[in-house]
Amino acid sequence: MADEKPKIPAHISKFQKLSKKAKQMIATTDKHHRNAYDAAVEAVLMDKGYVNEDKLKDMKVREEFADKMADFYVGKAKQQFKVGKDAKFDELETELLMNAYAGTTRGQLKQYVKKVGKKFTFDHFNTELRPGLMKGIEENLDAATVGHFGQEHVGDIVKYTGAGKFLDAGKMTVQDAVGVLGQYENNGTVLEKLFKEKHFYKKQEKK
Amino acid sequence: MASIADYDTANKKALSSVATNQWLLRQAVDGALEGTKAAPGDFYINPSRLSDDAVRATFKDAVFTGMKTPYNAAIAALPGDADTESGAFLRGMWGFGRQELDAYVDGTKGGFQFDGLFKFLGEKTGYQDALAARFDHARSVMDQVSTADVVTHTGITPVDPSKITLDDKLEVNRLFDQFGVVPPKSIEDKPYMN
Numbered sequence: 065m066a067d068e069k070p071k072i073p074a075h076i077s078k079f080q081k082l083s084k085k086a087k088q089m090i091a092t093t094d095k096h097h098r099n100a101y102d103a104a105v106e107a108v109l110m111d112k113g114y115v116n117e118d119k120l121k122d123m124k125v126r127e128e129f130a131d132k133m134a135d136f137y138v139g140k141a142k143q144q145f146k147v148g149k150d151a152k153f154d155e156l157e158t159e160l161l162m163n164a165y166a167g168t169t170r171g172q173l174k175q176y177v178k179k180v181g182k183k184f185t186f187d188h189f190n191t192e193l194r195p196g197l198m199k200g201i202e203e204n205l206d207a208a209t210v211g212h213f214g215q216e217h218v219g220d221i222v223k224y225t226g227a228g229k230f231l232d233a234g235k236m237t238v239q240d241a242v243g244v245l246g247q248y249e250n251n252g253t254v255l256e257k258l259f260k261e262k263h264f265y266k267k268q269e270k271k
Numbered sequence: 272m273a274s275i276a277d278y279d280t281a282n283k284k285a286l287s288s289v290a291t292n293q294w295l296l297r298q299a300v301d302g303a304l305e306g307t308k309a310a311p312g313d314f315y316i317n318p319s320r321l322s323d324d325a326v327r328a329t330f331k332d333a334v335f336t337g338m339k340t341p342y343n344a345a346i347a348a349l350p351g352d353a354d355t356e357s358g359a360f361l362r363g364m365w366g367f368g369r370q371e372l373d374a375y376v377d378g379t380k381g382g383f384q385f386d387g388l389f390k391f392l393g394e395k396t397g398y399q400d401a402l403a404a405r406f407d408h409a410r411s412v413m414d415q416v417s418t419a420d421v422v423t424h425t426g427i428t429p430v431d432p433s434k435i436t437l438d439d440k441l442e443v444n445r446l447f448d449q450f451g452v453v454p455p456k457s458i459e460d461k462p463y464m465n
Contacts, residue, residue: 088315094385095301095316102301105294115290118283143314186293190386 073220075212076245082209083249093201096140097166097194101186104132120182129184130177134162134170141165167197210242221245227254235264273415275424278444281409288405296365299337300385303330322381331376335369366401367392413440425453427464434463 072080108129109119119125141147141161153161159169168176176193177184213221221241222233225248233241240262248254259265306329307320320326339346339357342364349356362368375391376383392398414437421440422432425447429435439461446453458464 084319085315087319088317091304091318092315095304098297098301098385102294102297111287113291114287115294116283116287117290118287185290186297 073217073224075217076220076224078212079209079245080249086205086209089205090198090202093165094194094198096137097197098186098190100133100136100140100166101189103136104129105186107132117182117185120177120184123178126177126181126184127174130170130174133177134173137162137166137168138170167200210238213238213242217241224248225254227256227259230256230266230268231259231262232264232266240264272417273412275416275420275444278409278413278416281412282406285406285409289402292364292402292405295341296338299334300388302337303333304385306330306333318383319381321376321379321383327376327380331369331373334372334376338365362397364401366397366399371396410437410441413437413444416440427453427458429463430465431463434461439463 105115108125109115109117111119120129138158138161141164142151144165145161147161159171163169180188215238218236218238218241219233221244222228222231222236225244227244227248231244231254236244244254244259247258304316304318307316307318307326309317309320321330339361342361346353346357346360349360358368371392375388379387418432418435418440421435421444422429425443427443443453443458446457
């Protein structure tokens with residue numbers, strides 16, 4: 065009879081499930097950032113079928129561009145948070161809703177686009193602004209995927225990842241264990257050499 | 272003879288062409304990513320589903336269709352067999368073809384990343400060259416602008432204007448547009464300044 069696969073502890077399978085969902089959420093929000101920019105391009109910068117970034121020289125166009133992006137974000141925020149069609153938000157509530165989804169508000173976006181002006185190209189948006197907007201969202205989701213772990217789960221995590229040979233679970237915090245688990249999930253293994261300087265690394269006896 | 276204004280117009284058209292091309296490609300890729308949703312009405316895309324051969328095949332087809340659609344009319348007007356000619360035409364417009372696209376998507380499978388694709392296209396295919404080619408006309412316009420006009424326009428004070436090349440003209444004009452003045456340090460070692 066074949067050996068049965070060891071059962072994954074419930075708190076680890078919960079982490080795996082949440083991580084999978086978080087990855088989808090991050091990929092989707094990332095795409096929506098691009099979509100927001102591109103929707104604004106289509107609405108404001110198109111000139112006979114061509115993108116004319118020169119239009120951003122005009123302060124009014126910058127404001128319009130930011131508004132179109134904000135409209136897109138608010139629409140997606142309502143979809144993600146399953147806001148009913150009848151729900152009414154005032155201006156400030158809409159700002160908070162957008163901030164929760166996109167990591168920025170309409171006001172902040174307007175200020176930014178007005179300041180950057182013609183240089184607010186996709187490359188600029190994608191490399192200068194978007195990473196900052198995503199950072200908070202990624203951190204929040206990362207924290208949410210491991211929020212159910214407690215100190216009592218450290219031993220299980222170390223055992224599950226097979227790192228018990230060189231890591232001392234008794235000396236590890238939950239954060240340490242979560243780091244090990246993240247590495248295991250990403251790489252399929254835990255690289256011993258990355259932990260040699262850690263206080264919870266088991267010193268190997270010289271033969 | 273052309274003027275600085277002629278060059279500016281040609282350069283703006285080139286910049287616009289590049290921005291449009293990039294916009295179209297983003298639309299093609301993001302449109303195809305919609306197909307990674309587990310169900311059509313889902314809110315979340317799921318690029319890890321690209322590890323599935325069928326999902327990946329649909330995705331590649333969708334990207335390529337998105338690249339081709341804006342040029343369908345031009346392809347139909349080509350002499351010869353449209354299916355045959357379209358490959359060459361699209362490679363010219365994009366700097367890469369279906370082969371390179373497939374190579375990246377099949378290589379990354381469920382680990383597909385939008386930024387990774389653009390990095391790959393920029394480094395491993397002719398994509399950047401195809402974008403750069405859009406400036407060829409502007410470059411030829413600048414070639415017809417007199418050196419004296421460029422010197423007057425940018426305010427540089429060359430020791431020997433006869434040593435100013437086409438690349439020099441393009442460079443000082445770009446610096447002038449960017450900073451409103453040509454920073455002396457940026458050209459002090461140039462042959463025409465010595």
